Amino acid sequence: MTDKSVMDQPKKWDMVLGELQKAIIAGQLRPRERLVEDEIMARTGATRHAVRRAFDELERLGLAIRQPNKGVQVRDYSIAEIEELYEVRECLELTAAARFVRPAGDELLAALTDVASRHRDASRAQRYAEVFSLNNSFHELLYRAAGNQTLADAIIHYTFATHPIRSRAFPNEELRELAISEHFAMIEAIEAGEAGKLAGIIRTHIGRPKDFYLKATYIQGEL
Numbered sequence: 170m171t172d173k174s175v176m177d178q179p180k181k182w183d184m185v186l187g188e189l190q191k192a193i194i195a196g197q198l199r200p201r202e203r204l205v206e207d208e209i210m211a212r213t214g215a216t217r218h219a220v221r222r223a224f225d226e227l228e229r230l231g232l233a234i235r236q237p238n239k240g241v242q243v244r245d246y247s248i249a250e251i252e253e254l255y256e257v258r259e260c261l262e263l264t265a266a267a268r269f270v271r272p273a274g275d276e277l278l279a280a281l282t283d284v285a286s287r288h289r290d291a292s293r294a295q296r297y298a299e300v301f302s303l304n305n306s307f308h309e310l311l312y313r314a315a316g317n318q319t320l321a322d323a324i325i326h327y328t329f330a331t332h333p334i335r336s337r338a339f340p341n342e343e344l345r346e347l348a349i350s351e352h353f354a355m356i357e358a359i360e361a362g363e364a365g366k367l368a369g370i371i372r373t374h375i376g377r378p379k380d381f382y383l384k385a386t387y388i389q390g391e392l
Contacts, residue, residue: 182219194336200245231332244333265315266368273359285352
């Protein structure tokens with residue numbers, strides 16, 4: 170392997186990851202759809218090592234899963250698994266919300282507003298990979314500010330676990346606009362120290378993508 174190929178390899182796996190992540194988030198790759206190494210190598214020009222490294226990262230993000238004798242597939246969940254995951258998420262996130270009993274400081278408000286604004290702009294430009302990343306950044310920043318880092322770590326863990334569910338709604342403009350407005354409503358709630366109001370917004374915010382996913386994949390019979 171030449172020095173140049175060694176230097177290019179990290180960029181190659183990252184490029185493959187970005188392409189697959191975007192396709193999953195945009196709904197071009199559906200739940201349970203198999204990700205075929207040889208096909209991705211032929212399309213992208215990436216090495217097998219680079220493709221497998223991209224698969225590893227998709228697994229870490231919760232967007233893909235390895236199945237015995239089936240290879241790597243886009244992640245999906247049963248109805249029971251979805252309900253259980255969201256029950257845990259709601260418990261954790263409402264516990265964090267209850268800690269915002271005092272008005273937030275200017276530094277936190279400015280940071281949240283900056284991320285929420287960039288998320289809004291990316292959403293309206295349909296840059297779904299950025300929407301995905303900035304949405305995660307907004308919520309991590311919010312929950313880290315609750316003051317219990319173990320709680321924040323648990324929230325982030327279960328948020329990663331529900332990535333395929335949450336991202337299923339990204340192409341829906343109406344739901345994206347609701348998410349944008351709720352982000353700014355959360356900022357207003359913590360600015361005023363209104364923990365109860367924040368909890369109500371969060372409950373609706375995390376529940377809507379779950380309901381959309383269930384309707385799209387089970388009620389309408391996509392799977």
